[in-house]
Amino acid sequence: MYKIGIVGGTGYTGAELLRLLANHPEVEVTHITSRSEDGKPVADIYPSLRGHYDLRFSVPDTDTLAQCDLVFFATPHGVAMDQVPELVDRGVKVVDLGADFRIKDTIEWAKWYGMEHRTPDYAAKAVYGLPEVNREAIKGATLVANPGCYPTATQLGLIPLLEAGIVDPAHLIADAKSGVSGAGRGASVGTLLCEASESFKAYGVAGHRHLPEIKQGLQAVSDKPVGLTFVPHLVPMIRGIHSTMYATLTDTSVDLQALFEERYKDEFFVDVMPAGSLPETRSTKGANFCRIAVYRPQGGDKVVVLSVIDNLVKGASGQAIQNMNIMLGLPENMGLTHLGMMP
Template sequence: MINVGIVGGTGYTGVELLRLLANHPDVDVKVITSRSEEGIHVADMFPNLRGHYDLRFSVPDVDTLSDCDVVFFATPHGVAMSMAPELVERGVRIIDLGADFRIKDVELWTQWYKLEHTCPDLVEMAVYGLPEVNREQIKGAQLIACPGCYPTATQLGFLPLLENKLIDHRRLIADCKSGVSGAGRGASVGALMCETSESMKAYGVAGHRHLPEIRQGLSNAAQRPVGLTFVPHLTPMIRGIHSTLYATLKDPKDGLQALFEERYKDEPFVDVMPAGSHPETRSVKGANTCRISVFRPQNDDTVVVLSVIDNLVKGAAGQAIQNMNIMFGLKETSGLSFVGLMP
């Protein structure tokens, strides 16, 4: 059994890790931390876990965490980098669901996250945990930077086009719609039901922290710097991200469907839908799947890709577990066979 620690267990990605790991056959959650909820039983905070765990929140402590084989950080940025160096030194594997190790350019990271980075060397050694791109490096990694939710949906949608240099890489558009759970479990007026339900709005149009991360991933795929306009929207639902991607084809022709199917044919968690399909976020609710469709409307030179995930699963906790499975040589789908909850 793999002993697991979770730092920051009171947010939505924390409880989602617990939900998924409860049914993982090879894992034992040993430690879960929260400063504010020390001593509280996890099931008292999250009653869906009643009967599945006998575990209390403890104050984060490197010594205790060192007994774990792997530690997940389900924390705001800045936390993982404060504990990672010592854990790495002690040989503990780390999967950071936060943003501390995602951006390779540390200055750029500082510019967007308004914080000095305290361990740039770990940024260098960290592997960006998108298995569909970096599976081999993940196998040997000690430190995983788990991708953000928007970056996951958006990269998986653009990858086949960019890797094959089929589109004008200078003017990519990602119009993304997220459920409210992306805003986290903190008390805030902006995420109240009365403020978000029965409404739709864009936010962060002038600049959102996932922009540099997406740009980095897409530039890697394109092997040159891409231009990207990224507009996130707050959608009146709890879970789900729908990325609608637009690009101009250099040489408009058929064959995009086959290209996408080929690219992802061995991927257990990317499902290229039949031509003409419109994936729904609910089809992946609770599941680790990304479903993708590709269109060339009116047979024109604009390609449209639709890519949906559950932001808390393939966009966070599920992908983190997928990374863990790969790191520890487990079956990649272990504990992730959940079928989307529909309706």
């Protein structure tokens, strides 16, 4: 059994790691940290864990964490950049679910995250953990930057078009919608049930931190400069992301359905649905799948891609475990084969 640590275990992605890892046959969570809940049993925070974990939260300590084979960081940005380097230097594998190592251009990163990047060398050598694009690099990585939720759904939806070079990359649009759990478990007025339910709104229209991450990923597979308008919205539900993407075809002769099916034919976690399908976020609820459908409305020159994931699973903790499996040489879908919960 591999020993696993979790730093920052009280938030939703930490809890989701615990839920998913509870039934993983080859790993065991041996350490979980939280400064605020030091000494408290994890099941006190999440009663759903009662009977499955004896674990207690402890204050993060590098020597203790260094005993793990792999450590997940589920911390706000700015934390991992300080704590991860020493672990990595001591040979511990790390998957960071936060934003610290996702963007190679740390000057750009600093602009969006409002702080200096203190360990740009590690950002430089971190592997961006989107297995459907970077699988080989992940296999040998010590440090993996787990993608954000919007970036996962959006990149998986647009990459086949850009790789094929059949759309104008300068005028891409991603109109994305997320359940409220994307905002985390912190107490705030805006995500109270009475404020966020029975309503719908856009946010971050002027600029959202996932924009540079998505652009970086898209640029990596495009010869020409990528321009992206990205507008996220808040959906009155707990889990799920739906990204609706619009691009203008430069080649209308391509069979889009075949293109997507071919691109993802060997991907266990990406399901290209039959032509005419309407992916629902709930079909992925609790599961590590991404479902995609592609349209060309009225046979015009616009392509519309619909992509859905569970933001806490394929958009965070599930993908982190997928990366862990790859890094540890385990079957990529181990512990992740359970189905979405419908209804």
